[in-house]
Amino acid sequence: xxxxxxxxxxxxxxxxxxxxxxxxxxxxxxxxxxxxxxxxxxxxxxxxxxxxxxxxxxxxxxxxxxxxxxxxxxxxxxxxxxxxxxxxxxxxxxxxxxxxxxxxxxxxxxxxxxxxxxxxxxxxxxxxxxxxxxxxxxxxxxxxxxxxxxxxxxxxxxxxxxxxxxxxxxxxxxxxxxxxxxxxxxxxxxxxxxxxxxxxxxxxxxxxxxxxxxxxxxxxxxxxxxxxxxxxxxxxxxxxxxxxxxxxxxxxxxxxxxxxxxxxx
Amino acid sequence: xxxxxxxxxxxxxxxxxxxxxxxxxxxxxxxxxxxxxxxxxxxxxxxxxxxxxxxxxxxxxxxxxxxxxxxxxxxxxxxxxxxxxxxxxxxxxxxxxxxxxxxxxxxxxxxxxxxxxxxxxxxxxxxxxxxxxxxxxxxxxxxxxxxxxxxxxxxxxxxxxxxxxxxxxxxxxxxxxxxxxxxxxxxxxxxxxxxxxxxxxxxxxxxxxxxxxxxxxxxxxxxxxxxxxxxxxxxxxxxxxxxxxxxxxxxxxxxxxxxxxxxxx
Numbered sequence: 094x095x096x097x098x099x100x101x102x103x104x105x106x107x108x109x110x111x112x113x114x115x116x117x118x119x120x121x122x123x124x125x126x127x128x129x130x131x132x133x134x135x136x137x138x139x140x141x142x143x144x145x146x147x148x149x150x151x152x153x154x155x156x157x158x159x160x161x162x163x164x165x166x167x168x169x170x171x172x173x174x175x176x177x178x179x180x181x182x183x184x185x186x187x188x189x190x191x192x193x194x195x196x197x198x199x200x201x202x203x204x205x206x207x208x209x210x211x212x213x214x215x216x217x218x219x220x221x222x223x224x225x226x227x228x229x230x231x232x233x234x235x236x237x238x239x240x241x242x243x244x245x246x247x248x249x250x251x252x253x254x255x256x257x258x259x260x261x262x263x264x265x266x267x268x269x270x271x272x273x274x275x276x277x278x279x280x281x282x283x284x285x286x287x288x289x290x291x292x293x294x295x296x297x298x299x300x301x302x303x304x305x306x307x308x309x310x311x312x313x314x315x316x317x318x319x320x321x322x323x324x325x326x327x328x329x330x331x332x333x334x335x336x337x338x339x340x341x342x343x344x345x346x347x348x349x350x351x352x353x354x355x356x357x358x
Numbered sequence: 359x360x361x362x363x364x365x366x367x368x369x370x371x372x373x374x375x376x377x378x379x380x381x382x383x384x385x386x387x388x389x390x391x392x393x394x395x396x397x398x399x400x401x402x403x404x405x406x407x408x409x410x411x412x413x414x415x416x417x418x419x420x421x422x423x424x425x426x427x428x429x430x431x432x433x434x435x436x437x438x439x440x441x442x443x444x445x446x447x448x449x450x451x452x453x454x455x456x457x458x459x460x461x462x463x464x465x466x467x468x469x470x471x472x473x474x475x476x477x478x479x480x481x482x483x484x485x486x487x488x489x490x491x492x493x494x495x496x497x498x499x500x501x502x503x504x505x506x507x508x509x510x511x512x513x514x515x516x517x518x519x520x521x522x523x524x525x526x527x528x529x530x531x532x533x534x535x536x537x538x539x540x541x542x543x544x545x546x547x548x549x550x551x552x553x554x555x556x557x558x559x560x561x562x563x564x565x566x567x568x569x570x571x572x573x574x575x576x577x578x579x580x581x582x583x584x585x586x587x588x589x590x591x592x593x594x595x596x597x598x599x600x601x602x603x604x605x606x607x608x609x610x611x612x613x614x615x616x617x618x619x620x621x622x623x
Contacts, residue, residue: 131404132398132404132408133397133398134403138399138511138600138601139396139397139598139600140598140599140600140601142598142599143397143598143600213601213602214601217601239508239511239512240505240508240509240512240514243504243505243508244505246403246504247504247505249505253522254519254522254523254526257518257519257522258519261519333404333405333407333408334405334407335403335404335405335408336403336405336478336479336482337478
């Protein structure tokens with residue numbers, strides 16, 4: 094693994110930039126190549142077969158850009174397509190948001206009562222339950238929150254409507270868990286709303302933060318941290334440039350990237 | 359135009375089945391070939407370029423199925439990509455939901471105050487305003503309602519959350535228009551909610567109904583109504599079979615089709 098090569102990251106859309114933001118915080122020298130499949134977003138309402146096909150094409154795109162590491166920053170692709178990506182990946186190591194989320198949940202819970210929220214596909218896959226059970230813990234409940242992504246994308250991540258929607262989804266979880274995994278890259282923007290709905294005693298696990306930590310550990314242990322003391326470049330490749338995409342990039346990334354290019358994959 | 363050939367209809371997803379339902383009501387003998395681009399749904403949040411490319415591929419698929427007529431049942435594609443589709447269409451006549459919606463709005467208004475609601479792309483295109491102005495009328499306001507589609511797809515087309523969202527979008531329209539065009543195939547399912555938010559004096563124009571009427575008129579005037587007295591077949595071709603697709607098909611179509619097949623386009 095050549096340290097000066099970029100880290101590759103992909104997501105179904107722009108939400109995965111919350112992962113880039115955390116990685117930049119912890120590894121400021123790394124160059125980032127980010128692929129957002131904005132022409133086919135969202136993945137979370139689609140079939141396993143479609144998600145696997147899209148994710149395979151996404152990794153292939155990153156491989157062509159000679160990344161030293163590919164990070165699956167999409168909660169849906171991480172839950173649904175990870176086994177396939179790991180099987181098919183020969184030369185590029187693959188990290189994801191799913192496994193760090195599981196590990197953090199298991200570390201965090203005190204009462205062995207873990208909840209998971211994500212897209213329809215993530216929750217439908219049952220992968221979180223399986224993985225948490227393998228760690229000797231128990232998912233009490235997993236809940237699909239399909240309106241959360243459109244709420245965030247409309248800028249409605251707080252306020253009366255967000256509160257009502259959060260209440261509808263999270264009401265049944267509230268008294269039952271002590272730890273809640275936010276298994277979708279859009280959800281960190283709803284943290285305030287989710288916290289209000291869940292109450293102050295429930296601990297929220299944000300896989301974006303955990304993934305950034307594990308990326309750092311991985312690079313350190315493989316002697317592959319970029320040795321530069323310059324701030325790394327962020328290059329965004331998007332399969333579509335939808336209306337307001339610049340606003341969404343700034344919302345999720347917290348800065349403007351060095352380059353934005355539309356690509357076909 | 360050979361009367362025994364099927365009518366081709368496409369939409370970004372399953373919402374366009376509301377148009378099929380109306381066509382079946384008025385033209386029960388017609389065979390229907392429906393393409394739903396469920397792998398790339400929604401179109402309404404994407405760029406003009408992406409929507410034009412997708413819509414061109416969709417029409418090409420219908421042409422390969424030798425339809426006698428192609429109906430664009432997607433509000434977004436009708437508003438954004440219609441000129442291109444008409445320019446490029448050589449052998450297959452193209453109907454859409456946009457022009458019948460405009461004509462019905464112009465016929466319906468008493469006070470020359472028309473409102474339009476649709477997706478971000480539809481409203482952003484400004485095409486409704488232009489077309490209604492060309493007819494000597496005025497769109498007072500057009501409002502993008504991007505949360506309406508996910509609400510319908512989650513089955514939340516009535517209730518407290520739908521009311522709050524409708525109030526947020528429609529509040530500014532309420533006192534200003536006498537006619538409101540529902541320029542998205544999902545919105546007919548929200549009619550009750552929209553009517554509650556708009557009050558009883560505002561007339562709602564449903565382009566699905568108008569499109570079915572115009573399809574019937576077109577076939578009659580071209581001597582191309584299928585002469586059979588049997589009920590026609592409905593064949594669905596979908597680019598993805600997402601979770602719950604059968605429920606959504608039944609919700610929009612009101613019956614189960616004769617065939618459902620996944621295709622790549």
